[in-house]
Amino acid sequence: AREVETMLAPVTQAYAQKADPWEAFEEGCGAFLSECLEPDVHRIVLLDAFAAIGWEEMRNLEAPLLELMNIGVSRAIDAGKITP
Numbered sequence: 001a002r003e004v005e006t007m008l009a010p011v012t013q014a015y016a017q018k019a020d021p022w023e024a025f026e027e028g029c030g031a032f033l034s035e036c037l038e039p040d041v042h043r044i045v046l047l048d049a050f051a052a053i054g055w056e057e058m059r060n061l062e063a064p065l066l067e068l069m070n071i072g073v074s075r076a077i078d079a080g081k082i083t084p
Contacts (some may be wrong), residue, residue, distance in 0.1 A: 025072035
């Protein structure tokens, strides 16, 4: 759980750096991917966690990250930056 929470801060910070909703979404996604490349995060969150705690619990832990993604897409749609 700590590793997923650790991923949330840089994603949120990256998203907040851009005024344009689509650019903010892209920045947030880039930050997420960068975090996924960190060796400890990669091993724990992307490899070991599913076997250790199961798919459903991992989805619950990742819910805040998915919510940020949904918010980002919704804001970009509302601003006319992308089409639903």
